[in-house]
Amino acid sequence: LYHQPKMSQQSMTEIADRIKNMEELCLMDLPNEILTRIFSYLDVSSRLKFRVNKRIDELELNAKNHVDKLEIDILSGRRCRLTDIFCLDEWSCGTLTGKFIRIDRLVNGLNRLSLNASIRSVNIRFIRVNEDYGCCRIIDSILKFKINYLYINPFYHKDGRYELRDLHGPNLSTLLTIAENITHANIRLVWVSITAKELCRIRELMLKRECKMESFSILVDSGVDESFLKECFGVTLEDHLKHIRKRIYRSSNPMLELSSSIPTRWLDLRHFEGNFETYFDRTEDRMEGIIENMIRFALCSESDMNMKKTWGSIIKFDHEY
Template sequence: FCNDYIWKMSKDSMDDLTRAMKTMGKLSLMDLPDDLLIKIFKYLDLPTRLKSRVNKRLDQIQMQVPTWIERMDIEIADGTFDGFENWITLDNSTEFVEDIDSLDFQFIDLDDLKNGLYRLNLSNVSVSSIQVLISDWGGDHRSLNYAIGLIFDLEPDKLRIVQHEALLSCPLVGLPPPSSIMHDVRDLAVDYNHLTLTVQHLLTIRQTMVEGKLEYFSLTVNCKLECFSVTVSRELRESFLRECFGVLIERQSTEGGAHYTIYKSDNDSVELYYTKIDVDEQLEHFEGNIQTTVYIDASNVEDPIYIVEFEKLSELPVLDNEKRLKLDHPYLYAIYER
């Protein structure tokens, strides 16, 4: 009967039937509207396989929803020492809402933390500020570096990496390449003196901030980084001053316990400005709209903290020639009691 009926159909009717069959062949459950899919999943007892497919679609929908996170706090540990574990805290707020909704996630191990960060990178998530606390590490530093890389991939506006005060073992942390740092983050502070950071990295970051442009995957893009601060070793600080400004450092001590720092250079026109604040001291340099600061926090004289900072300024300060660095001049660093 069907064959006879189809044989007797007009050409237009046949064409309509053919198009309809082709269209129906391309339709599936996944083509239904999102709100209808949600209702089906909620009210019907679907077979396991079909429910899995709906779950996957719902997950895709969730991943595509734009989400804004004001602040994210992450603690990274590998479980070597008791009392530390991986966790992540997300705080969401806007200027129109006084109350802050806080959501805490506890992760059992490092793999869960890395998987969570990887999922966030696949989501349509914008993060304003991230603070990473390295609290415990005694294992392979490659897993830690992978987690740090995923955090940079989130492209937060501000990122701070610090170490726990009670950290017993300090792993060597590798930051992403300078091009990724300057492309992904606007404000980066690393208070952690165990980095695979070299003097060439510092020179590259500073020069790129001065120029305002960088090469990123064969493209010339604007440098996003506006503020960069990193804790360095004494050796790296001195290497940076030598390579960037041609300044060498000598130290002198007296029998009375006084210690002096003497800055030397073949270039008499070095434009560095010296400031002493209590026991702390800093050298400043200005090029374009970028201020370079090489800072010593000597609150603990026997174990000072050395910091290098680059900051983009909206306008240059009025420079005081009285503070201009005097070459071959003994600057008092500290007095040790004998």
């Protein structure tokens, strides 16, 4: 049988001293390398509180961080709800339930984290928001990160309805920042300040591969889609509504190829230039009284492009539909 030797009085004293010393240790006694490693596993809510300690704050700003998914619900009253691996509120961290934080505090924290953090996916939802100030500040802070996927969405109710709202604040510089830092952007809000010329600028950057963005879709105000169609492709629409609705497509470039599944309606109107797709879609929800005018730019794979080309027929210019 295995015989365990008796421990001497000296050995027992040494162990007791070690235990006593360990009990006196605290987090700040750990070396910087270990503290930095610990911070890399913390959630955003905890990182936003590091400013209270100068040493920890400096270590946090020097530690590389990666967040897989960040969800932000923007509410009225300049509040928002932040969720990553954990959730954040103003009094505790590391909770697993959605709680609230002031927008000012979130913006300050995101600005600091953007110095050394990357985020794979960001989802921003607008819930009963009556002002653009806080919304634009959060968007500006998020755009300082390098992000693979950015979604800006309206709020969906349990019965499937959603609150479609306008976004007034962002301008061309915001669009250019999106193109520079975001790979895929899907904005399901009506960006009322965007113009046809600005959309042409973004499309040109993507087409020439002069930015990071590979796909971009956005909702625009009524009439902007038709203005962009004319500005970018030289195509105008003529609708005649005397007895039977008729539509005529006019183009200054007879060699241009546009396709549509239903030419009499503004639906599935698309253009390919190489493997680059420009897509227009207008959808109507008569029950909710909602009209969405969506424009999308995207780089397509060859198989995806060939499949989409089979969905519609080529538009005939100067022809009555």
